[in-house]
Amino acid sequence: MSAVTVRAAARGAPARRAWKEGALGLALVLPPLMVLVFLIVLPAITAILDTLTPDPTVRGFTPALYTQLLASRIVRSDIVFTVVVTLVSVAVTFALSYPLALYLRFARGRLPAVLAVLFTIPLFVPVVIASFAMITFLVNHGVISTIFYRLGVQRFPPLVYNATGIVLTEVWASLPFAVLILGAGLQAIDGALIDGARDVGAGPLRTFGSIILPLNVTPTMIALTLLFINVFGSFTIPYLVGGNAPQMLGVTMTNYLTQYLRRSEAVTLAVMAFVISAVVGAVYVVSVSRRERGAV
Amino acid sequence: MSPTWYWSVGALRRAVGVGAFLALAAFILGPLLTLLLWACAGSWLFPSLLPEFSFKWWAYVLANADVTKAIRMSFASAPLATALSALICVPAAYAFARLRFPGRRALLLSFLSANAFPKIGLYVSIATLFYRLNLMDTFAGVVLIQMVNTLLFMIWIPTGTFRGINTNLEEAARDAGAGPLRTFFQITLPIALPGLIVAVLFAFLAAFDEAQGTLIVGTPNHITMPVMMYTLVLSYPQPVGAVFSVLLSLPSIAFLLLAQRYLRAGYLAAGYSL
Numbered sequence: 001m002s003a004v005t006v007r008a009a010a011r012g013a014p015a016r017r018a019w020k021e022g023a024l025g026l027a028l029v030l031p032p033l034m035v036l037v038f039l040i041v042l043p044a045i046t047a048i049l050d051t052l053t054p055d056p057t058v059r060g061f062t063p064a065l066y067t068q069l070l071a072s073r074i075v076r077s078d079i080v081f082t083v084v085v086t087l088v089s090v091a092v093t094f095a096l097s098y099p100l101a102l103y104l105r106f107a108r109g110r111l112p113a114v115l116a117v118l119f120t121i122p123l124f125v126p127v128v129i130a131s132f133a134m135i136t137f138l139v140n141h142g143v144i145s146t147i148f149y150r151l152g153v154q155r156f157p158p159l160v161y162n163a164t165g166i167v168l169t170e171v172w173a174s175l176p177f178a179v180l181i182l183g184a185g186l187q188a189i190d191g192a193l194i195d196g197a198r199d200v201g202a203g204p205l206r207t208f209g210s211i212i213l214p215l216n217v218t219p220t221m222i223a224l225t226l227l228f229i230n231v232f233g234s235f236t237i238p239y240l241v242g243g244n245a246p247q248m249l250g251v252t253m254t255n256y257l258t259q260y261l262r263r264s265e266a267v268t269l270a271v272m273a274f275v276i277s278a279v280v281g282a283v284y285v286v287s288v289s290r291r292e293r294g295a296v
Numbered sequence: 297m298s299p300t301w302y303w304s305v306g307a308l309r310r311a312v313g314v315g316a317f318l319a320l321a322a323f324i325l326g327p328l329l330t331l332l333l334w335a336c337a338g339s340w341l342f343p344s345l346l347p348e349f350s351f352k353w354w355a356y357v358l359a360n361a362d363v364t365k366a367i368r369m370s371f372a373s374a375p376l377a378t379a380l381s382a383l384i385c386v387p388a389a390y391a392f393a394r395l396r397f398p399g400r401r402a403l404l405l406s407f408l409s410a411n412a413f414p415k416i417g418l419y420v421s422i423a424t425l426f427y428r429l430n431l432m433d434t435f436a437g438v439v440l441i442q443m444v445n446t447l448l449f450m451i452w453i454p455t456g457t458f459r460g461i462n463t464n465l466e467e468a469a470r471d472a473g474a475g476p477l478r479t480f481f482q483i484t485l486p487i488a489l490p491g492l493i494v495a496v497l498f499a500f501l502a503a504f505d506e507a508q509g510t511l512i513v514g515t516p517n518h519i520t521m522p523v524m525m526y527t528l529v530l531s532y533p534q535p536v537g538a539v540f541s542v543l544l545s546l547p548s549i550a551f552l553l554l555a556q557r558y559l560r561a562g563y564l565a566a567g568y569s570l
Contacts, residue, residue: 021397022397024391025397026397028387028388031384032381033388033406036406038440040418043418043425047421124549124552125328128529131529132537133327141342150343175324233414249417250416250417271421273417285409
């Protein structure tokens with residue numbers, strides 16, 4: 001089509017209607033978009049710019065705040081601690097949720113029906129309550145330690161106010177997300193493909209490795225990335241269930257902001273958290289957009 | 297191989313299955329049941345298996361002025377955040393589902409950014425912006441921070457719902473002479489209602505249960521129930537926190553029961569697999 005005909009067509013009624021529809025669409029989308037910009041995009045950009053220009057009288061960017069914070073041994077150990085706790089929590093949650101999702105997809109009967117209700121319960125429990133419940137359950141002289149005591153076990157490692165407590169609570173809180181995401185992906189796999197593989201003699205492991213796993217890559221990526229970001233950016237669980245030192249970054253930056261009243265250090269830590277999880281966040285958005293390709 | 301071998305493997309598999317089920321049930325329900333027991337405990341001393349039952353802490357919690365203030369703050373802010381979010385997001389969701397406009401896909405995906413940032417870092421960044429705008433420790437600030445978590449639910453679930461409605465029905469109404477607004481309110485909206493209710497439910501729970509951001513933005517004068525929990529957990533006897541936890545769970549339980557018939561597994565997955 002030449003430019004002339006395009007211009008001629010643009011003068012026609014259908015083009016005008018399309019233009020009106022486009023304008024109406026943008027107008028309807030604008031209000032929530034402005035809230036999104038105000039609450040997410042603007043704070044993120046301001047945070048980055050502010051921390052790179054700590055002294056407004058000096059022109060140009062300087063990484064001074066970052067080098068200063070990273071020079072602190074406590075901050076460095078908090079960063080390492082956060083990454084390790086996050087990776088362990090994600091690994092444990094994933095190791096529990098994939099078999100559970102598979103079981104719920106393929107098993108029939110009363111037990112799976114009960115399980116399907118059971119595993120969603122943590123979704124409806126606020127994280128603050130979950131953390132407190134976990135403390136009462138696991139704390140020294142709590143329920144678990146009472147049961148151990150009755151069984152004659154007197155000494156065992158402490159289960160809360162340390163990394164173990166954080167991991168257990170994070171797993172408790174994120175198990176339903178992981179199972180739901182993986183389960184939705186497994187549900188979408190055509191049962192005929194699996195039956196076909198079985199018919200030509202593939203065992204359960206082979207079927208899993210060459211049919212189920214490859215067809216469930218995108219939901220798996222969504223589950224892993226979302227788990228990582230949620231655990232990495234958590235505050236309540238490490239604040240209530242974690243120990244004094246080392247702490248997770250969420251607790252460290254909140255302390256800088258509200259206890260030590262050192263705002264620029266708090267924001268610098270926030271930007272560091274953004275940078276560490278940027279790749280993971282990008283993979284998350286790409287994966288969701290890939291899964292929703294048909295729908296979006 | 298003898299048949300006994302098969303039998304023992306079958307029994308072993310069943311035992312492993314039941315064992316795994318019981319372990320999972322204990323892991324998920326154990327903490328919650330412990331909390332419930334604490335909520336009706338007068339005292340619970342090691343190593344008793346059960347507490348000494350009493351409801352004296354309920355009177356203590358309900359008579360506490362800070363607690364009633366927090367309950368009022370929660371029920372003022374969370375419904376407002378949900379309503380504002382619904383007001384601006386539902387029309388946008390309709391546009392995403394039905395209208396063609398430039399950048400539609402990218403804009404819809406941009407709402408995922410709420411999930412793509414580590415939450416606590418985002419709240420700290422929002423706090424520094426709020427300091428400049430004098431929104432710290434204000435009711436408006438609390439409502440705004442609660443809206444962060446509602447946007448994604450209120451955009452994506454209704455968009456999916458509107459998309460799932462057959463356009464033939466709307467076209468038929470238009471052919472019969474109904475205007476666009478009348479068509480929307482009399483045809484589209486009633487069909488979309490279950491999906492919209494689920495979106496509102498998720499958004500309300502996200503706003504109501506928001507603790508980390510509200511702690512940063514609302515302290516010291518705008519304390520909601522989940523923020524109150526931090527203080528109760530850290531500096532009160534165990535039963536106080538437990539009683540308050542039960543109070544804090546009531547809205548979730550009530551909403552679950554109310555919306556039960558809409559909560560098909562599909563919707564649950566739609567809400568949480570974003």
